[in-house]
Amino acid sequence: MDILKQLKISETNPGTSTGKSWMDSSSSVIGSFSPVDGKLIGSVGTTSKQDYETVIAKAQSAFVEWRLWPAPKRGEVVRQIGEALRKNKESLGRLVSYEMGKSLQEGYGEVQEMIDICDLAVGLSRQLHGLTMHSERSAHRMYEQWHPLGIVGIISAFNFPVAVWSWNSMLAWVCGDVCVWKPSEKTPLCGVACQQIVAEVFENNNVPEGVSGLIVGNREVGEWMAKDVRIPLVSATGSTRMGKAVGTAVGARLGRSLLELGGNNAIIISEHADLDIAVRGSIFGAVGTAGQRCTTTRRLIIHESIYEKIKEKLIAAYKQLRIGDPLQEKNHVGPLIDRDAVQLYLNSIEACKKEGGNFIVEGGVLQGDGYESGCYVRPCIAEAKPEFKIVQHETFAPILYLLKYKTIDEAITIQNNVPQGLSSSIMTLNLREAEKFLSQAGSDCGIANVNIGTSGAEIGGAFGGEKETGGGRESGSDAWKAYMRRQTNTINYSTNLPLAQGIKFDL
Numbered sequence: 001m002d003i004l005k006q007l008k009i010s011e012t013n014p015g016t017s018t019g020k021s022w023m024d025s026s027s028s029v030i031g032s033f034s035p036v037d038g039k040l041i042g043s044v045g046t047t048s049k050q051d052y053e054t055v056i057a058k059a060q061s062a063f064v065e066w067r068l069w070p071a072p073k074r075g076e077v078v079r080q081i082g083e084a085l086r087k088n089k090e091s092l093g094r095l096v097s098y099e100m101g102k103s104l105q106e107g108y109g110e111v112q113e114m115i116d117i118c119d120l121a122v123g124l125s126r127q128l129h130g131l132t133m134h135s136e137r138s139a140h141r142m143y144e145q146w147h148p149l150g151i152v153g154i155i156s157a158f159n160f161p162v163a164v165w166s167w168n169s170m171l172a173w174v175c176g177d178v179c180v181w182k183p184s185e186k187t188p189l190c191g192v193a194c195q196q197i198v199a200e201v202f203e204n205n206n207v208p209e210g211v212s213g214l215i216v217g218n219r220e221v222g223e224w225m226a227k228d229v230r231i232p233l234v235s236a237t238g239s240t241r242m243g244k245a246v247g248t249a250v251g252a253r254l255g256r257s258l259l260e261l262g263g264n265n266a267i268i269i270s271e272h273a274d275l276d277i278a279v280r281g282s283i284f285g286a287v288g289t290a291g292q293r294c295t296t297t298r299r300l301i302i303h304e305s306i307y308e309k310i311k312e313k314l315i316a317a318y319k320q321l322r323i324g325d326p327l328q329e330k331n332h333v334g335p336l337i338d339r340d341a342v343q344l345y346l347n348s349i350e351a352c353k354k355e356g357g358n359f360i361v362e363g364g365v366l367q368g369d370g371y372e373s374g375c376y377v378r379p380c381i382a383e384a385k386p387e388f389k390i391v392q393h394e395t396f397a398p399i400l401y402l403l404k405y406k407t408i409d410e411a412i413t414i415q416n417n418v419p420q421g422l423s424s425s426i427m428t429l430n431l432r433e434a435e436k437f438l439s440q441a442g443s444d445c446g447i448a449n450v451n452i453g454t455s456g457a458e459i460g461g462a463f464g465g466e467k468e469t470g471g472g473r474e475s476g477s478d479a480w481k482a483y484m485r486r487q488t489n490t491i492n493y494s495t496n497l498p499l500a501q502g503i504k505f506d507l
Contacts, residue, residue: 003098004042006091007193015044015188015216016051017195018058019202020209023051030216032189035101035335036325038373044188047215052224055213059151059178060230062210067148067176075125075174080201082118085111088197092162092190094327099187100161101335101375102289103326114166116459117475121170124480128175139494146484148176149256153225155236155246158337159292159396161187162194164260167459167474168235168483173211175483177233180213182225186337188216222246229253233483236260237294240394240420240468247470258482259470260463262394263422265445265454266299268411268437270428271306274451278427279313281453282400285425287321287333287379288455291398292341294469295423295447295455299391301403301411311360311402314381318361321379324370335375336397345377345397351390352399357382363399386414394420408433416444422465423447423454446473 004010014024028046033039047055066074085092089111097107130144152172156164161184169179183191195214202211215221222242226234226249235258236246243261250257267285269278285297302310326334336342342365349363363380370376379398384391391401405411415424424445426437434450436442446465447457457463462477464470473479499505 001041003091003095004189007088007095008196009042009189009192011042013042013044013189013192015192015214016047016055017199017214018055018210019195019199019207019212023054030185030188032099032187033338034098035337035373035375036098036327038375041099042189044192044216046217047221049224052215052221055180055210055215056151056228056230058210059180059213060210062208063148063150063178065208066178066211069176071125071128071174071176074176075122077201077205077207078118078125078170078174079122080205081170081198082115082122084197084201085115085118089115092193092197095193096161096190097326097334099189100158101326101337102159102292103331103334104329106289107326110160110163113163113459117166117170120459120476121174124171125174128480128484135490136500137492137498139492141491141493142489144486144488146175146481146486149232149483149485150177151231152177152179152483153228153231153234154179154181155222155225155234155238156181156183157238158184158186159289159294160237161190164237164474165191165194167463169212171480172483175480177483178211178213180215180225180231182215182217182222185216185218191216223249226250227253229255232256233258235472235474240470243470256482258472258474260294260465260472260474261470262420262468263294263296263465264298264392264394264418264420265295265423266301266415266425267297267454268301268405268415268426268428269303269306269310270408270426270430270433271303272430272433273306273427274429275306275310275313277451279310279317281425281427283314283317285453285455286400287398290333290336290377291379292337292396293455295457297400297454298394299401299403301405301414303411304404304406307402307404315360318379318381323366323376323378333379333398335373336377337375339374341396342375342377344395345399348390348393348395348397348399349380352382352384352388352401355384355388355390357384357388357390357401360402386417392418408436412437412442419468420465421445421467422469423449423457425449425452425454427451
């Protein structure tokens with residue numbers, strides 16, 4: 001395929017790399033089938049235990065050297081990665097769209113996120129700052145500094161096959177860490193492509209082999225990372241079930257985990273909202289990436305006085321959605337990732353109906369020309385109640401639940417009364433409502449927006465959520481601290497040895 005050639009990858013690829021060398025000793029391969037047309041794009045060899053040990057050993061060795069590079073020099077390497085991504089934006093964006101199924105614009109947008117995080121990381125490389133504190137002891141100086149951790153293990157999900165890796169790796173690299181990445185087994189070619197792009201930049205800058213490792217496989221490969229005491233931090237993105245398993249394994253060895261897990265995101269639409277903005281934000285949030293974002297809008301909590309009006313607007317808008325090949329820019333909605341996801345979508349629709357949900361926009365699987373993969377479904381809308389079990393559950397598909405409320409306090413309670421706590425939004429022009437939503441008595445999510453939807457986070461802010469979302473933070477703000485260890489230093493430049501708290505110890 002032209003896309004693969006442009007990215008210097010083939011239809012048959014080894015899946016294990018130390019950044020410089022590729023290992024293809026495994027007899028097992030993963031075939032990557034596009035949900036767009038059901039065709040085999042290519043295959044990637046899985047990582048054997050022996051090859052995994054080689055990658056980790058190379059990473060350990062590389063860290064000893066890489067941590068000594070000045071941070072601005074590491075930042076310069078990341079700057080060049082950003083330039084390489086700019087050159088490859090069109091081809092990598094098309095691969096993301098074709099292998100994962102998101103719209104072409106979203107594919108390009110995901111690569112732009114990678115470029116943006118490179119820019120952020122470059123600036124950060126000159127700002128890895130600590131604090132100075134006044135000592136209670138005369139002629140003493142106290143300060144803190146931050147040092148790299150070592151190996152950062154990255155487990156990413158299919159829905160953002162390249163961006164989430166970049167959020168972690170670019171920050172980790174400027175912090176002085178080395179990375180070993182396990183991309184989703186559903187989108188392995190995106191991982192191979194990124195490794196190729198980075199490897200060329202690293203070779204041009206004499207970066208030690210092992211700073212960027214790639215491993216491919218199923219759950220077992222991820223378990224190796226979670227249990228490996230040589231990996232001080234494991235950053236995992238995926239389902240809550242997966243995150244609990246990773247967190248338990250990493251915690252058992254007293255390692256660190258950075259977890260970005262499920263979301264069950266809601267938009268509150270007030271009677272004071274700009275309805276046009278509210279409807280547009282709700283629709284993109286609900287159907288973007290075919291409902292397969294962790295920040296997808298799954299619940300609309302609508303004031304009873306405007307409920308019928310919003311419902312009519314949504315029904316009319318959903319009739320205009322174009323579902324089809326995501327590489328055709330006229331289409332709004334592409335396919336689900338695979339037929340297993342389609343079955344989960346159908347199961348959720350059935351579960352909602354059994355609980356009494358009323359579908360005002362019916363769902364279903366699309367068939368016929370252009371839908372041969374069997375992965376295209378209709379975005380649907382159901383009137384439901386907050387206490388429905390299915391409403392409490394995250395289904396990675398374009399199913400939107402409509403819920404009514406009377407008071408802003410009731411709306412916030414409904415918003416918060418789910419196990420997940422990632423993203424949230426309120427649509428209102430009422431200052432008091434907006435401020436209450438953002439207050440300590442408001443949204444309990446890691447992200448809370450006013451007059452924008454739940455998806456589309458910028459890299460400048462820390463990304464992550466609370467409760468079953470895992471508590472992790474990636475990307476901007478001070479998220480870089482997760483990839484480093486804090487050290488407090490006290491220097492005595494006096495001729496005496498006073499003790500803290502005024503303790504006397506005379507000999």
